[in-house]
Amino acid sequence: MHIKLILKLYHTDFKSHAPCTVTCNIEINRINRFFHPKQKGLIIASLWLMFFLGMSIRRNSHKKPSAGSEICPFELLAAVAGKLLQESEGSASSTSSEQKEQINIPKDNVKQEPLEIKLKPARLEDLDQGCCAESQFVPEPSILELKLEPPLKDSLHSDNDSGLEHASIVTTSDFFKEIGTNVKLEVSDSKNIVIDTPSKSEGGCYSHWDLCDVNMDATANIPKLIEKETEKLQETCVELNKSYSSVHVPFYSNPVPSACFQRHRDNNVKVGIRDDDENCFSYNQHITKMKAFRLQSCGGYRRIRKMLTSKYWKTAPKLKDYEISNTTSGGLKSFNQYKKYMHKREHCQSQTKSPFKKRKLFPAYVEETSSESISNLPERHLSKRVKFSIKSFIVPEVYLEMPETSTVGSLKRNVMEALTAILGGELHLGVLVEGKKVRDDNRTLEETGISLNSETLGFVLEPSLPEASPKQPPMSPPPQSDNHQPSSTSPDSPLTETVSLSNSSESKLEKEIEKNKEEEIEIVVDTKAKAIIPITAVTPEALSIVPLNHNNNNKLISKRCEASQSQRRTRRPFSVSEVEALVEAVETLGTGRWRDVKIRAFDDANHRTYVDLKDKWKTLVHTASISPQQRRGEPVPQDLLDRVLAAHAYWSQHQSKQNGKHQTELIQTLGTPVKV
DNA sequence: CTTAGGG
């Protein structure tokens, strides 16, 4: 499938001669390659943007909600989505009967190989017909072009014009970038960005979308701007939905998006599209940051297959016999090691994109708008809100071995037994960030990077492993009732969680041994979020049951177990303020007393161990000795680096570790080494 | 448990 949607928005200000262009390219082909076919949510998500635009055009140009017979952008997009999804389904599983539904669009287009859609009401004047004219599926690659009108100067509330009048900013929104899209926003008027949809229906030459009346100060980030815009866009869409509720759009296997529009209790409007594969994307308020789904578990599937066909398969008795038993810690450890080993393998494989069958989670991440560079804040005054939307949980991986001669029936039985053993027992919930398991329940969202590092967040179900999770005291066993947010106890994360879940478990024996039980759980945290980042961070890491065979299996098993125990911590770059504190402490304490440094300057930062501090110092010294160009990450003020060098020199000379009386001496010694 | 260093 090679669908490429190109969407261009031309934002032209005819009042001034400062044209603004918003270009948005969505290459679905790429998406298709990068993500699991079943991750239709993403695809649909990307199409949503188009949808919004299409809706807008339509509304503006026709002012009538009726779908009519004409195909408008929305339908077009929907159709494409359908097509795309169908492809995906087709390749994924062909026998399923559930996917017989066809896209309700002209078939002549369905088969099209490279399909580029071009809607081009590029000019205001053409908008009206443009929309319709293009509504027929154009066999030829086409482009959707919309002209966006800038706001009227007077309609803006920008009174105090900063000196950035003609600053041109080009940026890329995470959202688009992540889904293979590029958004360029050029703003000639740095203070205001307004995106309008052209329409001659209004008195003037254009009508507003009412969505991008964003007025931000000149220093605001463009991304933030885009956020706001998208936000408004979202709202607009919801509104539109009302009038479109009767429109039947041939979204693949699923009637209408409107059916998915739901309202959340606390006025959180949720918009989502659900496909037949229960991939439901919920757009909570803001769609700004749409993160790509990370595939991380394809390896598992492959491995299973491989194992199945491997001639090295050992005869494996009943799974039961191998249930992770908490016999001896030694045994457990070895098991963990196996996990680790496998995990690493998977990590490598995860890079390769390939079709696989695994259900993913769709946690959504939301970040507060006013999020200043949070990472820089000395201490969090404002606690960000994080929003989660968990699509489903993956059942822990199950491994089993069987003799080649065993029957499919026995295979099924074994699988079922294994699953029952896992799911029947106590389940724990694992929280993954960047594919790494967060073990400490007491860490806050911030600390774990869930809020900051919005990359990936995932949840996995795991059987209760007595020994494996020692420091996790009383975690509510059933995942359903589990808040499972490590933040629930965190002081600075005043999150209000609403957990609504519709538990629909079903079992399905996938091709080989795989099997998933699904539980749709939706967790909405907070209310005031600005951006949503659907993420898929499922590590196949979940616990697996491996036949503990007598001999050489133990080795692997051992590795596996350890993985669940030693997940690499999430990376948390030191902020400038932290560096400052570190430097200060080292200046007085020296470089050989990291525990004291820790106590002195990072006593409250549980996630900074003295080893971390030592390491940080090491890197700081290094950083200070290289050219600024070679430095990466958040730049550390030069004066701090100077202090680092000075302190480093001093303490290495004074053989460091002594009492802490060096402070004065140090100061004197250093005198005023810091030359501004 | 801490340090000190290599990875």
Next chain:
DNA sequence: CCCTAAG
């Protein structure tokens, strides 16, 4: 950040 050998 992790891992570990050495105090």
